[in-house]
Ligand SMILES: NC(=O)c1ccc[n+]([C@@H]2O[C@H](COP(=O)([O-])OP(=O)(O)OC[C@H]3O[C@@H](n4cnc5c(N)ncnc54)[C@H](O)[C@@H]3O)[C@@H](O)[C@H]2O)c1
C-alpha cells in the first residue's frame with residue numbers, strides 16, 4: 001500500500017519538480033497536484049507535464065490532498081502554510097523540504113491546526129540550479145532525507161513520510177530540528193558561505209582582471225564558482241533562518257583560519273602538513289560513507 005495517494009507540491013522549482021518526477025517514476029498511481037505562485041514557473045511546470053493538475057491558488061491545490069509538501073524558500077513556508085490552512089483536509093499530512101528545520105517547524109505549527117500531522121523533511125540533495133527545468137527524477141536516490149518531527153507528531157504519520165522518501169530511493173534518518181540545523185550549518189551552510197565569499201573576493205581583487213580569473217579558473221576555484229552560483233533567494237533565507245548555528249560555526253572557522261594564517265607567516269610547515277593530512281583522512285571517510293557518489297554524477301550531466 002502506498003503511504004500517500006494524493007500529493008500536493010507547493011513550489012515547482014528544482015526540488016518541487018524533482019519530487020514530482022521522482023513520484024511519477026516510483027509511485028505512478030499517485031495523483032499529483034502542483035502550485036507555484038510565479039505564473040511563469042507554473043506555466044512551465046504545466047508544459048513539462050510534471051503534474052496531473054496545476055492549481056491556480058494555494059488553497060485550491062490542497063483541498064483534496066493526503067500529503068502537502070512545501071518546496072518553497074524557507075522564509076516563504078510560514079506564509080504559504082497560512083495560505084492553505086483553511087482549505088487543508090483534516091487528515092492531510094503536512095511536510096516540506098526546507099534546508100533549515102527549527103524555524104520552519106515553528107512556522108508550520110503556528111499556521112496549521114494539528115501538530116500530530118506535521119512531519120518536516122530535508123532531502124540532503126540538490127544542485128546550484130533552480131526552476132522546473134533543472135529538476136530530475138534521480139536526485140534523491142541514495143541520498144539522506146532527514147525528518148525532524150516535533151514531539152507532538154503522530155508516529156504513524158512519521159512512518160508514512162519515512163516510507164514515502166524510502167520509496168523515492170532515499171535513506172531516512174530522524175533528528176531533532178535544532179540538532180539538524182547545527183549539523184547542516186557545518187556540512188552545507190558554511191561551505192556555501194565560503195564559496196560566496198571566495199568568488200566575491202576574486203572578483204574584487206584589483207590587480208587580477210576578472211577575465212584572468214575566468215580564464216585561469218581551474219580546479220579549486222572552479223568548484224567554488226559552481227556552489228556560488230546557487231540561488232540567492234534560497235540561500236539568503238537559509239542564512240537568516242539558521243543565524244545562531246551559522247554564526248557559531250563561523251566563529252570557530254575564523255579561529256581555525258587564523259591558525260593557518262599564522263602557520264604560513266611563521267613558516268610552520270609541520271602544522272600545515274599535519275592539518276592537511278587530517279583533512280585528507282576526512283575526505284576518505286566521506287567517500288567510504290558512500291553518500292558522495294550518486295548526486296554529483298547526476299548533477300554533472302546537467303551542468
Ligand atoms: N536547491 C537545493 O540544492 C536544495 C536542496 C534541498 C532542499 N532545498 C530546499 O528546497 C526548497 C526549494 O528550493 P529550490 O532549490 O527548489 O528553489 P527554486 O527557486 O528552484 O524553487 C522554489 C519555487 O518556490 C516558488 N514559491 C516561492 N514562494 C511561494 C509560495 N508562497 N507559494 C508557492 N510557490 C512559491 C518560487 O516561485 C519557485 O518557483 C527551499 O526551502 C530549499 O531550502 C534546496
Ligand SMILES: O=C(O)C(=O)C[C@]1(C(=O)O)C=C[C@@H](O)C=C1
Pocket residue numbers: 098099123124125126127128187188189227230
Ligand atoms: O550539491 C549542491 O549543489 C548543494 O548545494 C546541495 C546541498 C548541500 O549543501 O549539500 C544544498 C542545500 C541543501 O539543503 C541540500 C543539499
